[in-house]
Amino acid sequence: MLNDFFLTLKEAGLPVSLKEHLVLLEALGSGLIGPSIDEFYLLARTIMIKNETLYDRFDRVFSAYFKGMEDLAALLAKRDIPEEWLMQRARAALTEEQKKHIEALGGWDKIMEALRERLAEQKKRHEGGNKMIGTAGTSPFGAFGYNPAGVRIGPDGGKEGGAIKVWEQRAFRNLDGDVELGTRNFKVALRRLREFARQGAADEFDLAGTISATARNAGWLDLHYAPQRRDRMKVLLLMDVGGTMDEHVKLTEELFSAARSELKHLVHYYFHNFIYETVWQDNRRRHADRTPLWELMRTYGPDYRLIIVGDATMSPYEILQPGGSIEHINEEPGSQYLLYLLDHFTHAVWLNPEPIQRWETVASIQLTRDLMGERMFPLTVDGLSEAITRLRTTTH
Amino acid sequence: MAMRFQGTETYVVSDELKLAVNAAITLQRPLLVKGEPGTGKTMLAIEVAGSLGMPLFEWHIKSTTKAQHGLYEYDAVARLRDAQLGDDRAADIANYIVRGPLWEAFESDEQAVLLIDEIDKADIEFPNDLLRELDRMEFFVYELKQLVKARHRPMVIITSNNEKELPDAFLRRCFFHYIRFPDRETMDRIVGVHFPQLKEDLVQEALEVFFNMREVPGLKKKPSTSELIDWLKLLLSGDVPADVLRERDPRKAIPPLYGALLKNEQDVALFERLAFMARRGT
Numbered sequence: 001m002l003n004d005f006f007l008t009l010k011e012a013g014l015p016v017s018l019k020e021h022l023v024l025l026e027a028l029g030s031g032l033i034g035p036s037i038d039e040f041y042l043l044a045r046t047i048m049i050k051n052e053t054l055y056d057r058f059d060r061v062f063s064a065y066f067k068g069m070e071d072l073a074a075l076l077a078k079r080d081i082p083e084e085w086l087m088q089r090a091r092a093a094l095t096e097e098q099k100k101h102i103e104a105l106g107g108w109d110k111i112m113e114a115l116r117e118r119l120a121e122q123k124k125r126h127e128g129g130n131k132m133i134g135t136a137g138t139s140p141f142g143a144f145g146y147n148p149a150g151v152r153i154g155p156d157g158g159k160e161g162g163a164i165k166v167w168e169q170r171a172f173r174n175l176d177g178d179v180e181l182g183t184r185n186f187k188v189a190l191r192r193l194r195e196f197a198r199q200g201a202a203d204e205f206d207l208a209g210t211i212s213a214t215a216r217n218a219g220w221l222d223l224h225y226a227p228q229r230r231d232r233m234k235v236l237l238l239m240d241v242g243g244t245m246d247e248h249v250k251l252t253e254e255l256f257s258a259a260r261s262e263l264k265h266l267v268h269y270y271f272h273n274f275i276y277e278t279v280w281q282d283n284r285r286r287h288a289d290r291t292p293l294w295e296l297m298r299t300y301g302p303d304y305r306l307i308i309v310g311d312a313t314m315s316p317y318e319i320l321q322p323g324g325s326i327e328h329i330n331e332e333p334g335s336q337y338l339l340y341l342l343d344h345f346t347h348a349v350w351l352n353p354e355p356i357q358r359w360e361t362v363a364s365i366q367l368t369r370d371l372m373g374e375r376m377f378p379l380t381v382d383g384l385s386e387a388i389t390r391l392r393t394t395t396h
Numbered sequence: 397m398a399m400r401f402q403g404t405e406t407y408v409v410s411d412e413l414k415l416a417v418n419a420a421i422t423l424q425r426p427l428l429v430k431g432e433p434g435t436g437k438t439m440l441a442i443e444v445a446g447s448l449g450m451p452l453f454e455w456h457i458k459s460t461t462k463a464q465h466g467l468y469e470y471d472a473v474a475r476l477r478d479a480q481l482g483d484d485r486a487a488d489i490a491n492y493i494v495r496g497p498l499w500e501a502f503e504s505d506e507q508a509v510l511l512i513d514e515i516d517k518a519d520i521e522f523p524n525d526l527l528r529e530l531d532r533m534e535f536f537v538y539e540l541k542q543l544v545k546a547r548h549r550p551m552v553i554i555t556s557n558n559e560k561e562l563p564d565a566f567l568r569r570c571f572f573h574y575i576r577f578p579d580r581e582t583m584d585r586i587v588g589v590h591f592p593q594l595k596e597d598l599v600q601e602a603l604e605v606f607f608n609m610r611e612v613p614g615l616k617k618k619p620s621t622s623e624l625i626d627w628l629k630l631l632l633s634g635d636v637p638a639d640v641l642r643e644r645d646p647r648k649a650i651p652p653l654y655g656a657l658l659k660n661e662q663d664v665a666l667f668e669r670l671a672f673m674a675r676r677g678t
Contacts, residue, residue, distance in 0.1 A: 023425070032415075032418060039415060042416070046416040046571045046572060046573055047419065049572060050562075051567075051572070184560065184563070187520055221476060221477065261559070261560065262520075
């Protein structure tokens with residue numbers, strides 16, 4: 001039974017390993033907890049889940065799995081599950097036949113009602129229940145816009161009528177958003193951008209230097225100090241905000257926070273849609289406090305690596321036409337400003353959060369990519385690694 | 397069942413956390429504790445050690461901490477200096493091996509509690525360098541050609557503030573517990589533990605203000621338990637009566653002595669703005 005539980009967790013995309021499963025079994029064998037499902041829930045969570053953002057998903061899987069276990073006996077005893085329902089459940093999607101069948105049963109609404117009743121009445125069977133949730137999106141029931149939480153009607157509609165279980169409260173709901181937990185990977189990738197050099201005050205003990213100087217000094221100690229190795233990689237980050245970028249906010253934030261913690265010299269500015277005369281550093285004061293592009297290039301030398309983050313999704317006019325910006329009248333086309341930048345910052349890449357499959361189909365992405373000289377990479381861990389390789393090597 | 401942690405008189409602990417601690421003790425696995433700042437992560441180790449009568453070894457991690465620092469350090473410069481001055485101690489390298497908290501915990505005569513505090517402050521690879529030490533509870537001292545092995549596997553409590561994500565290999569070896577922010581009821585108990593003499597109405601009003609403040613959207617840093625305790629201390633010493641807190645007038649949106657609760661000028665500005673808007677609204 002617990003092997004199934006482990007596999008169910010794995011299927012649900014939770015990062016559990018065999019090692020943890022064995023530890024859980026060991027813990028159960030050690031008599032740590034009594035025969036209580038609440039304690040088992042806490043124990044399993046403590047051992048298997050290592051991130052609070054995954055608590056909610058764990059709660060859902062646990063609930064689906066063990067709800068089924070509780071109800072299995074009752075379900076078998078009743079034996080009144082309509083066959084067609086099981087049949088429908090077995091298949092993931094509607095067939096033509098089934099559609100007719102549904103018509104015959106009196107249409108969607110009626111089925112809907114029946115389903116709702118049944119779900120409330122008998123909950124889910126162990127494996128079936130899990131499948132239900134898993135395939136709700138594509139199954140007939142998914143078509144009604146039922147989300148997993150919706151399908152899994154709480155115990156208030158059920159028979160046992162007990163108190164809501166801990167895992168059903170879903171207290172950690174807002175922590176999980178199926179977010180790809182990428183900060184660590186981003187950070188590891190960004191570290192490759194570091195470039196260490198000894199600079200500044202000599203405040204670190206220089207062992208090799210001391211040995212050599214002491215030897216020269218005929219064995220009398222001659223202490224030597226050297227400057228610490230410091231990261232001297234300088235990065236200028238330009239980020240697109242607002243508009244179509246809103247859906248990529250999470251990813252961009254992750255990249256930004258990873259960059260901030262891993263890079264010593266990081267400067268960031270924002271732009272909207274495309275690069276024009278000015279950029280800004282504070283989004284709340286974007287209209288009051290802008291930095292001209294020229295000033296940017298005067299302030300930060302060509303030794304800065306330029307990383308532009310944007311989806312480059314807009315009307316091609318916004319790139320090619322003077323006055324094409326949606327916010328102001330730009331004297332020169334956006335493409336020209338980008339070229340100025342690329343001229344100054346010889347090490348530059350563009351990171352695009354749009355999935356790479358879409359690039360071909362969006363004219364403005366194609367345009368930007370051409371302007372960047374193919375130095376556009378998807379904002380994924382792999383894309384970032386590739387981009388960093390380019391940043392380290394290209395001298396254009 | 398040898399030992400069970402039940403919480404202490406000065407530390408209110410949820411059943412969930414109790415189970416997590418006991419599981420970690422029984423199965424001898426490190427326990428990783430996360431949670432909002434100020435929810436008592438570090439206190440946990442101190443209280444566990446205190447209540448189970450085990451010695452506590454603390455290792456506070458900084459951004460420059462290396463895994464080696466926890467094991468031992470060889471003070472070569474001191475030895476060189478002593479040798480120059482003709483000190484006899486310099487003949488024995490053991491005199492210059494400085495033990496780290498891990499070594500101390502391993503060598504302890506009885507089972508100890510080892511706190512690795514704020515592991516996320518260190519370099520991103522830091523936890524990976526401790527895998528073997530935490531797994532097998534042993535390490536090798538190359539200078540002495542000596543294997544240090546734990547006499548009793550210490551109970552390891554690790555805290556993290558989520559500044560960096562920890563590597564999977566490390567996480568797999570740990571148990572994990574996320575300390576949730578206490579609800580109203582638990583908070584009542586926590587305050588009761590710290591200020592038994594506090595008047596009931598003041599506590600209620602203060603908690604009301606406190607939880608309302610946590611609800612304000614856009615706060616950069618929400619006030620936490622430790623800040624609430626500090627604030628209550630201030631209220632107590634300033635003899636602020638309960639009805640001042642009861643003041644629900646939005647024009648006075650900023651509670652008295654707010655400095656203990658809001659630690660960030662943006663947050664203070666936010667509150668001032670809210671108060672200003674409320675004034676204009678009326």
